[in-house]
Amino acid sequence: MTATPNMEFVNDIIANGGESVNMCFQCGTCTASCPSGRMTSFRTRRLVRMAQLGMKDETLNSDELWFCTTCYSCTERCPRDVAIVDIIVAMRNLAVASGKMYEGHKKTAQSLIKNGHTVPINDEVKAQRKALGLPEVPPTVLASKDAKKDFDKIMKATGFKKIIGE
Amino acid sequence: MAKAKYAFFLGCIAPLRYPGIEKSTRDVCAALGIDLVDFNDASCCPAPGVIRSFDRKTWVAAAARNLALAEKAGVDILTICNGCYGSLFDAAHELHEDAELLKEVNTILAEIGLEYKGGTTVRHFAEVIYNDVGMDKVKKAIKNPLDLKVATFYGCHFLKPSDIKQLDDPENPSMLDKMVEATGATSMYRKDKMMCCGAGGGLRSEFSDFAMKFTEENLKNMKDGGAEVIVDICPFCHLQFDRGQKELKGYSMPVLHLSQLYALALGMDKKELGLDAHLTPVKL
Numbered sequence: 001m002t003a004t005p006n007m008e009f010v011n012d013i014i015a016n017g018g019e020s021v022n023m024c025f026q027c028g029t030c031t032a033s034c035p036s037g038r039m040t041s042f043r044t045r046r047l048v049r050m051a052q053l054g055m056k057d058e059t060l061n062s063d064e065l066w067f068c069t070t071c072y073s074c075t076e077r078c079p080r081d082v083a084i085v086d087i088i089v090a091m092r093n094l095a096v097a098s099g100k101m102y103e104g105h106k107k108t109a110q111s112l113i114k115n116g117h118t119v120p121i122n123d124e125v126k127a128q129r130k131a132l133g134l135p136e137v138p139p140t141v142l143a144s145k146d147a148k149k150d151f152d153k154i155m156k157a158t159g160f161k162k163i164i165g166e
Numbered sequence: 167m168a169k170a171k172y173a174f175f176l177g178c179i180a181p182l183r184y185p186g187i188e189k190s191t192r193d194v195c196a197a198l199g200i201d202l203v204d205f206n207d208a209s210c211c212p213a214p215g216v217i218r219s220f221d222r223k224t225w226v227a228a229a230a231r232n233l234a235l236a237e238k239a240g241v242d243i244l245t246i247c248n249g250c251y252g253s254l255f256d257a258a259h260e261l262h263e264d265a266e267l268l269k270e271v272n273t274i275l276a277e278i279g280l281e282y283k284g285g286t287t288v289r290h291f292a293e294v295i296y297n298d299v300g301m302d303k304v305k306k307a308i309k310n311p312l313d314l315k316v317a318t319f320y321g322c323h324f325l326k327p328s329d330i331k332q333l334d335d336p337e338n339p340s341m342l343d344k345m346v347e348a349t350g351a352t353s354m355y356r357k358d359k360m361m362c363c364g365a366g367g368g369l370r371s372e373f374s375d376f377a378m379k380f381t382e383e384n385l386k387n388m389k390d391g392g393a394e395v396i397v398d399i400c401p402f403c404h405l406q407f408d409r410g411q412k413e414l415k416g417y418s419m420p421v422l423h424l425s426q427l428y429a430l431a432l433g434m435d436k437k438e439l440g441l442d443a444h445l446t447p448v449k450l
Contacts, residue, residue, distance in 0.1 A: 017222055035361050039379040067376060069369050070215045071362035072326035076336050092219040101220070104372035108216050116209040117178040118216065125182055128443050132189040138181040139206045147207030150278040154231055157274045158224040
């Protein structure tokens with residue numbers, strides 16, 4: 001396989017919050033500390049190296065980019081203070097911006113837009129809340145049309161709908 | 167010292183899937199002298215593992231709206247979820263450190279007549295109990311001492327990133343164990359105690375088979391360590407263990423949020439804990 005390096009990629013990562021990407025010297029403490037790496041094909045060190053080498057298409061299109069739970073074990077142990085989770089988040093942002101979005105993730109994002117919450121309310125939980133003496137609908141954006149309108153304006157201003165491909 | 171007042175930030179999973187956590191938190195705070203006010207009009211934090219992964223700007227702007235609402239009301243924020251704590255604490259930190267980002271976010275907030283000045287402190291229920299109420303006061307308030315063998319589950323975003331959270335040793339913490347043991351329960355040792363539950367970062371919503379591998383390994387270690395109940399401080403970890411055990415075979419370990427454990431120990435009626443929302447039966 002021949003990779004076509006994109007040397008702008010590192011700068012894109014840096015501009016999106018992954019400032020420390022070039023600090024990595026490939027010791028592998030991250031991979032050794034990663035719980036996901038024990039169960040999946042995700043290798044943290046490899047992903048960071050691919051980023052440094054400008055392997056944009058290979059990283060942004062890889063499933064492995066999404067196997068990190070953001071547990072921060074790598075960040076805690078990195079001897080170079082590389083903010084690895086921030087680098088992964090930066091690459092994920094770039095992947096989503098390039099149109100790569102999984103269905104399950106899109107559903108969560110759609111729920112945020114629709115409800116202001118990542119999960120919707122339902123009749124079962126309304127009944128449970130009532131039985132506990134809590135208001136059926138919690139006093140969040142779910143209970144206020146004006147608050148939801150404000151929330152919608154924030155979403156509109158950041159262009160979130162468009163970003164997730166809606 | 168003036169008594170602190172907190173806006174009770176509900177988040178999503180607690181009020182909409184495990185309302186007993188919300189109810190227990192309200193009752194426990196009232197009993198321990200933590201003054202909660204309703205946090206009206208808040209949205210999702212938004213979730214750090216998913217929404218931040220999709221678009222950092224949307225994440226920080228929506229978080230800033232929540233932070234600004236609390237600031238306007240003149241109160242600090244109390245969360246009961248590591249995800250909410252992670253998002254709101256980390257966003258507040260970023261906005262505090264990065265004047266340019268704060269300016270950019272305030273341009274967006276101006277559209278809804280809000281401004282965030284950077285003055286909101288974000289706290290987690292567990293550390294407020296540990297640091298502000300203190301274990302001496304908790305021990306004196308226990309009415310129903312609990313004889314339970316507990317697997318404590320810290321989750322990830324409570325202590326980490328530890329350079330900004332600065333609550334406890336992220337590799338070998340003791341805060342939650344001490345809080346659990348204050349009720350009379352015993353915190354059981356286990357292998358790989360600080361391993362993630364598997365739900366975060368969008369794994370549960372898209373790659374649930376992998377998420378379940380994390381969950382199963384944790385459950386195995388808990389069982390091998392002799393625990394009979396899980397005590398968490400995050401409704402998302404809570405959901406992952408509670409619902410996950412229904413999918414896995416061979417496990418039926420009740421899952422309690424710290425607020426529910428404390429409600430029980432402080433003598434509140436079991437009916438008030440909202441245990442009927444749990445899929446793994448809680449028989450204590």
